[in-house]
Amino acid sequence: MVEIATIEGVGLMVRGASTEQAGASPRKDFPIAERPGYLLHKAGLVLVEDVEKALGSVGMRIRDFFVLAALAGGPELSQQDLSRLLNLDPTTVVTVIDEMERNGHVERRRNPADRRRYNLFLTASGREALATADRVATEVESAFFGGLSADERAALHTTLGVLMAGRWPAAVCSD
Amino acid sequence: MVEIATIEGVGLMVRGASTEQAGASPRKDFPIAERPGYLLHKAGLVLVEDVEKALGSVGMRIRDFFVLAALAGGPELSQQDLSRLLNLDPTTVVTVIDEMERNGHVERRRNPADRRRYNLFLTASGREALATADRVATEVESAFFGGLSADERAALHTTLGVLMAGRWPAAVCSD
DNA sequence: TATTGTTATACTCTATAACTATA
DNA sequence: TATAGTTATAGAGTATAACAATA
Known part of the structure; x- marks a missing residue:
């Protein structure tokens, strides 16, 4: 061996x-x-594994974290918005939001201006879950990037920003 | 919109x-x-998407590329070795090697020293496929990292190396 | 006629368990 | 008794198509 x-x-x-x-x-x-590409790919995978494992201890998946974070901001998103922002299939969004509604983290509220749509509303419980997930993820990130100096972290952040510039899903928010 | x-x-x-x-x-x-973590995760995903798309045009998946590359090196690997190196389930390796054997890219040869194992052997056709995949992946990488200076690329490579140090599957090669 | 959300369904991917042959 | 490979099977995850409500 x-x-x-x-x-x-x-x-x-x-x-x-x-x-x-x-x-x-x-x-x-x-x-x-x-290859830098393989390293980048693998680093992303390993980090996600770490986060998944840590979030598992509080009964969450990483996707739940993303959804909660997406819904925490300004104007409420529709399921289609969420689908585009997180690159999830619309039918997957149905399942995810179904579960979060059962958990009491999210509420569907009909959009009065367009009754086909829901405005996805984050409840107080949802904000608590988000705060927990955020804390857990921050801890994992700190450990993961712990081997880097502050300068190296800043440089990495800048570089990743350059790589991702203009490479985000095109249309996200409705209205 | x-x-x-x-x-x-x-x-x-x-x-x-x-x-x-x-x-x-x-x-x-x-x-x-x-978050740097989310950026890293997303950058890895986007890059893999690019590579998958490009390899699709030559009838390959990114995993095929990884397998071919893993088998191209020195001593021949067993399926278990490959499983550990690429973090694939052993049953998945069976399927992958089955297909590659049908393609004529790989041959299973019994290991004379341990007749439970196969030595996975890359054929000439397999090496050609690897060369093609390597060329395609290199082109995608060049485009993906094209916005960075040579110094930025080198720094990114170093940083990713630091992050991944000691985070690879533990046991890979048999004997 | 197009879009949002939904359901049902199929398909892919992966993991689990049981089996064989070898050690 | 343990390990390498295989098979069958189940499960998760995702995508496709058809539908109802609304625009």
């Missing part, structure tokens, strides 16, 4: 457990792990 | 299409979009 090495120098290597089998020492490159 | 703004200053805002409805101008914060 062989342990995988941490990323160092040129990147990730799978290398032999030299302590156990001196002669064997199978070593294997996994070159795409050196 | 309202368009979403690109990330600027404090972060993402959904704001009114002021050209159409002067008075309405609904404005909505989506504060978690300012």
